[in-house]
Amino acid sequence: TIALQHGAHGVGRRRDAAMEKWRAYGLGQFVHWGLYSIPAGEWNGKQYNGAAEWIKSWKEVPATTYDSLMYQFNPTKFNAESWAATAKQMGVKYVTITTKHHDGFCLWPSKYTNFTVANSPYKKDIIGPLVKAYDRRGIDVILYFSIMDWHNPDWRYDIKTREDSVAFDRFKQFTRNQLLELLTLYPAAKGLWFDGTWDKSWVKQAAFADSLEKEMRAMRPGLIIGSRFRADEYGKRHFDSNGNMMGDYEQGWERKIPEKITDVHGNDWDCVMTVPENQWGYSKIWKGHIKTTDELLEMLAKCVSLDGNFVLNFGPKPDGTLRTEELDLAKGIGAWMDTNSEAIYNGEYAGLVKQDWGYYVKKTGTNKIYMLVFNVPVSGALNVVLPSRTAISKVYDLGGPGLSYVPEEIGTSTYFIHLKQQTFKRPFVLVLETADNSKNSGAQYQKAK
Numbered sequence: 174t175i176a177l178q179h180g181a182h183g184v185g186r187r188r189d190a191a192m193e194k195w196r197a198y199g200l201g202q203f204v205h206w207g208l209y210s211i212p213a214g215e216w217n218g219k220q221y222n223g224a225a226e227w228i229k230s231w232k233e234v235p236a237t238t239y240d241s242l243m244y245q246f247n248p249t250k251f252n253a254e255s256w257a258a259t260a261k262q263m264g265v266k267y268v269t270i271t272t273k274h275h276d277g278f279c280l281w282p283s284k285y286t287n288f289t290v291a292n293s294p295y296k297k298d299i300i301g302p303l304v305k306a307y308d309r310r311g312i313d314v315i316l317y318f319s320i321m322d323w324h325n326p327d328w329r330y331d332i333k334t335r336e337d338s339v340a341f342d343r344f345k346q347f348t349r350n351q352l353l354e355l356l357t358l359y360p361a362a363k364g365l366w367f368d369g370t371w372d373k374s375w376v377k378q379a380a381f382a383d384s385l386e387k388e389m390r391a392m393r394p395g396l397i398i399g400s401r402f403r404a405d406e407y408g409k410r411h412f413d414s415n416g417n418m419m420g421d422y423e424q425g426w427e428r429k430i431p432e433k434i435t436d437v438h439g440n441d442w443d444c445v446m447t448v449p450e451n452q453w454g455y456s457k458i459w460k461g462h463i464k465t466t467d468e469l470l471e472m473l474a475k476c477v478s479l480d481g482n483f484v485l486n487f488g489p490k491p492d493g494t495l496r497t498e499e500l501d502l503a504k505g506i507g508a509w510m511d512t513n514s515e516a517i518y519n520g521e522y523a524g525l526v527k528q529d530w531g532y533y534v535k536k537t538g539t540n541k542i543y544m545l546v547f548n549v550p551v552s553g554a555l556n557v558v559l560p561s562r563t564a565i566s567k568v569y570d571l572g573g574p575g576l577s578y579v580p581e582e583i584g585t586s587t588y589f590i591h592l593k594q595q596t597f598k599r600p601f602v603l604v605l606e607t608a609d610n611s612k613n614s615g616a617q618y619q620k621a622k
């Protein structure tokens with residue numbers, strides 16, 4: 174291994190209560206809201222074909238004109254309680270909220286810049302009410318913060334000259350000031366979700382970022398920070414020069430999901446996902462495929478089955494309301510979670526052979542296995558292969574307590590669970606209770622004929 178001053182400071186998973194709680198969340202919500210929500214992907218009647226929250230980077234958009242959107246920010250219908258109630262009904266356990274995106278506009282009244290809600294017609298703090306509304310419903314809050322800040326004249330993409338270095342030193346102090354300000358103003362926040370950290374200017378700040386991370390963790394014991402915040406002294410991001418993960422969980426799964434357990438290297442991780450192909454901020458027109466409730470439920474199941482959390486993005490409208498499509502998805506996911514959330518919360522990788530019918534989830538600390546079924550085979554027989562000397566002692570359906578199943582043993586620790594009905598309208602969950610078979614002779618299952 175290479176001697177590193179600013180590499181990963183912990184190897185393996187954090188075992189403290191705060192991180193164990195994060196690991197158990199299963200389902201989260203992302204909220205992208207800011208000035209970009211006003212143009213919503215359109216400028217002078219032309220469609221921006223990138224992600225709506227990146228419209229300031231479009232050559233058609235003069236930066237100063239974009240920044241004057243601050244004088245239009247007046248979400249008269251914003252109600253933090255209704256956003257949090259929607260999230261609660263959906264069954265999310267944590268929410269990640271943009272405090273400042275790349276454009277530099279702050280949704281809290283920062284005293285380190287004028288480019289904040291305080292100088293908009295709305296005037297009031299947005300972050301405070303959101304933290305309160307979500308937190309009092311038992312939904313933990315994570316604050317999204319973009320290091321890259323297109324509004325701040327001291328921002329640099331790289332540091333080439335003395336002048337760059339002087340300016341960027343000011344920028345680093347500004348960044349530290351804003352982060353300590355956020356932690357001070359919103360002590361209920363459980364973590365920080367960093368973005369905008371890929372440019373050389375920041376990647377070169379291994380020492381500064383490392384000491385800032387230490388300072389923030391000292392200020393807020395248990396604080397959760399992902400792998401995207403800082404690079405090591407060789408510029409390695411997410412995983413340091415010895416291959417150890419930076420931060421507390423892997424933040425690489427943006428709009429993509431790992432295929433198999435070896436893809437996640439035994440680390441914690443979350444997947445952040447958009448409803449359309451690639452829009453985080455509110456976009457008037459959603460082009461391409463819009464994910465359905467069942468698609469999103471399958472993504473959720475896949476993430477939890479591979480030891481991760483699934484975080485679905487909402488892009489509220491400039492008036493502060495949520496768009497219909499997102500409200501409908503929240504309802505659809507919430508309805509499924511009402512019946513099946515037991516298979517999502519406190520779930521982890523079950524270590525069983527993956528089958529075509531769906532995903533296994535093991536309840537942390539138990540021998541309870543959930544089968545989240547998305548693809549019913551024509552045969553109606555769900556194949557289950559358990560570790561040798563393990564038997565199924567009981568199977569039941571989370572959705573219908575009356576329905577029970579008798580597994581047919583077709584080989585050593587290998588079963589078919591025969592489904593009685595043939596049509597299923599919704600994904601469903603079977604619960605397996607397993608027992609050590611080595612001493613068990615009277616297991617309740619049919620011997621193969």
Ligand SMILES: Cc1ccc([C@@H]2N[C@@H](C)[C@@H](O)[C@H]2O)cc1
Pocket residue numbers: 205224226227368369427445453
């Ligand atoms: C190339 C790229 C950079 C930043 C992003 C930001 N990360 C997401 C979580 C959104 O905030 C998006 O704007 C997306 C793609």
